[in-house]
Amino acid sequence: MASNTIDSSIKTTGWEFVTKTVDKRALIKNQKPDPREELAELEAQGEVKVIHITEENQPITVETLLGRTKRIPTNKLWHHKSCGQCGNIPGYPTSIMWFMNKLGLEYLDETHQTSCTAWNYHGSGTSNLVALASVAVRNWHRAYETGYFPLIHCGTSFGNYKEMRNLLIEHKDLRDEVRRIMHKVGRELVIPEEIVHYSEWLHVLRDRVAAMRVYDVSNIVTTVHPACHVWKLVPEDVIYDPAVYGGERPAPTTAILLELGAQVADYSTWYDCCGFGFRHILTEREFSRSFSLERKIKVMVEEAHSDVAITQDTGCTTTLDKNQWIGKAHGYNYDLPVIADVQFAALAAGADPYKVVQIQWHTSGWQKLLDKMGIDWRASKDAYEAYLEELRAGKEPDQLYIPPVEQPV
């Protein structure tokens, strides 16, 4: 069950063989240049400005797929929020901020941010490379001028921004066009030294996070769904660790679960997507429903006897969580809870299930999971309902974070 090696009892598809002999071989034998070295050259030429990771960011160094190092900033971070998380899974960002407060870390959450617009792009094609790159650079520049380093919450934003960074580094004509547009909006062409996902931040702080655990989760069987746009888009930039699946699978998320003491169960379709499909979740719903149930939820429960599916991205959490109820029509009665790694960690660390983890927005039955963890969610629910009444009566809401006075951009 422990996942520092691949469980020999679950080799139904041979995925572990495939990843060794196809993916990594091809990537390692034909390595692309390190974009960060090229970025440094461009900076030296005065071609671009770089958002550097400084000592103030308290970076922690990790290894990525090709054995290169990546510095993950842990402090003084600019929250690049996810529209899907904030709109539909609000306990995702609140759990991140709750941990930052507990750890005494500095951050900035403000209103001068757009989404990456890449969900719409992948789904509908109604944008283009220059628009995507300009949106990315606008957000990066906003972080740059505040002095905080961007922390990307969404997996698609993370993948898209890695692509945009690489394309901007490789193509002068793209840089020139984006620079022209940035001048129109009073900004400059800046590129971060690293593109950093929140799951990487959680990964490098996992020992400090796990030290906050107040509930024993050793009886909880988790299954991890690695998000496609986190680890398949620009895969060479993803963290791998020999202690996690022998270094054959991405380390973030699995490693924090192990650090918390939970069981991480292998399952044969770990490699598959969730069925979100970008346009499919809206326009080809039968695909999203069928794929998420047949290829993920069913396998997680029947093969791995999972208590909870743990995610690291926006669309996956929604797809795996929301599409289970309709499965009852065809005898799929799994009702497997689906929450993000940071939400699971927050629950284990004693965060209020309703007020902080906002578990009530999740559709599939999470109550049995919280019962098994020993969390009194009923008391949390009662307190939440009383709090709603207070808000209705005009009480000012409690805040995890007091935003700075808004300055015009």
Place this chain on the structure above:
Amino acid sequence: MSHDKDTVTHLRLNPDDVGQQDAQSLLDAIQSDLRYEEVIHGCLNCGVCSGSCPSHRFFDYSPRIVVQTVLSGDAEAVKGMMDEYIWACAQCYTCAMRCPFHNSPGGLVMIMREVAVWRGMEAVHRLLKPYGRVLLKVLSIGNQLTPDMIQPDFFPDWGPKIPWSSTDLAIKRKAIPVYTLQVTTSAWRVSPETSYELYSIYEETGVFRLIEEIDPNLYEVVADMVEDLRDMVESAR
């Protein structure tokens, strides 16, 4: 990737070309996209991409066939794919992760989708219709999903808990302990200045013009919102 001196690439398509659907010009647009050389490096026809493709399991769709057809240079066949076939791709990039040639069939599909939309192909209007709400949000405030979009009428298959998520929404959002999230019509509070800058990006990159060409009704709504916000920001300066 370095480019051959003679290679003509383009950064973006021109919205004035909506309606230009000659098959060869579509293929030329795909193959001259700046990203084309990033996503296609040759093809062994091995089928590893299709073997792990989620859409291949559920649709008449194969990333191997997409790559092979584009490489064959058969412009009419490529055009035929752009109307329906390529829209089955789930954009998961498992194909890109596994291709021994470092191809990205998912990336190629994205270029083809972009060309299909920016040339206003027939299927695009039908395919984009369910996207109206997303497009309105992304064009006006740069958010793509907002709390008020989760309604039981739109997601009846998400079960009996969805009505909870859509009722008494203002109070439930206020109970989220993060100031920027205590709103209902956007995922977070977006400053007017930020939307103002976004509109400039959409204008300069032809996105507004594209929407005007392919969905005039949506554009009319967006244009009104843009005008109102610009007036507000400019009068406040």
